[in-house]
Amino acid sequence: MSVELKSPRELEVMRQSGRINAEIRERLIEAIRPGVTGLDLDRLAKDAIAKHGAEPTFVGYAPFGKPPYPGAICFSVNEELVHGLPSDRVLQEGDIVSIDLGVTYNGYVSDAAFTAPVGKVSAEATALMEATRDSLWEGIRAAKAGNRLGDIGAAIGAVADERGYGIIRGYGGHGVGRRMHMAPHVPNFGTPGKGLKLMSGMVLALEPMFSLGDPETEETDDEWTVVMSDGRLAAHFEETVAITEDGPEVLTRIS
Numbered sequence: 001m002s003v004e005l006k007s008p009r010e011l012e013v014m015r016q017s018g019r020i021n022a023e024i025r026e027r028l029i030e031a032i033r034p035g036v037t038g039l040d041l042d043r044l045a046k047d048a049i050a051k052h053g054a055e056p057t058f059v060g061y062a063p064f065g066k067p068p069y070p071g072a073i074c075f076s077v078n079e080e081l082v083h084g085l086p087s088d089r090v091l092q093e094g095d096i097v098s099i100d101l102g103v104t105y106n107g108y109v110s111d112a113a114f115t116a117p118v119g120k121v122s123a124e125a126t127a128l129m130e131a132t133r134d135s136l137w138e139g140i141r142a143a144k145a146g147n148r149l150g151d152i153g154a155a156i157g158a159v160a161d162e163r164g165y166g167i168i169r170g171y172g173g174h175g176v177g178r179r180m181h182m183a184p185h186v187p188n189f190g191t192p193g194k195g196l197k198l199m200s201g202m203v204l205a206l207e208p209m210f211s212l213g214d215p216e217t218e219e220t221d222d223e224w225t226v227v228m229s230d231g232r233l234a235a236h237f238e239e240t241v242a243i244t245e246d247g248p249e250v251l252t253r254i255s
């Protein structure tokens with residue numbers, strides 16, 4: 001398994017891709033409210049991506065014989081973990097919704113996701129989202145040259161363990177660049193000091209997924225949507241992160 005190192009020029013294009021991704025995320029967050037559907041948000045994302053002269057990475061994505069992915073976003077509500085198809089399902093007060101967005105700009109992909117409340121949500125939903133977001137930032141802090149992949153996974157996993165959440169093991173982060181899914185796979189659990197050594201020039205999408213209940217998942221009949229087997233809530237956050245000489249640089253942020 002060889003992991004690609006990006007040149008400074010490639011990193012600059014990935015920054016641009018990430019900035020577009022971050023800008024559209026802000027628009028999506030503003031649009032989330034009771035009454036809105038996944039198709040509404042998908043339309044917003046598709047229009048915004050086109051306005052930026054970029055392409056929706058997810059549209060038509062069809063790994064290992066799956067039906068081509070139809071959306072610019074993934075739209076996963078409540079017990080849906082990831083890869084939910086944008087539909088006419090109407091968001092209700094109290095739901096939590098995970099939105100994943102891929103942007104390809106000048107050939108380079110940025111991949112980011114967040115889970116957000118729809119109106120007022122339960123305290124347990126809020127705490128689950130907070131823990132998952134915090135774990136992403138712990139993982140980002142560990143994403144530095146000289147550390148190993150296990151340090152990232154351990155940092156993320158420790159937050160779930162401390163706060164009593166399940167860690168979804170069947171899905172994780174990944175290398176990203178000219179393609180969305182590249183080596184290495186980045187698990188959300190691990191042993192400090194173990195695994196691939198991190199080097200400056202690597203770009204990784206970190207994406208912790210935590211569950212309120214049992215972390216077991218299954219795929220629905222649409223062949224995409226991943227749901228929690230016990231029907232309880234799950235949350236998902238993702239950022240595209242470059243490992244640089246100066247430490248981790250989050251590419252999918254405005255600033």
Ligand code: MF3
Nearest residue numbers: 058061069074083100111238
């Ligand atoms: N961030 C998600 C992942 O890495 C994006 C999936 S896009 C889809 O799995 F098109 F595959 F759904």
Ligand code: CO
Nearest residue numbers: 111205207238
């Ligand atoms: Co991803």
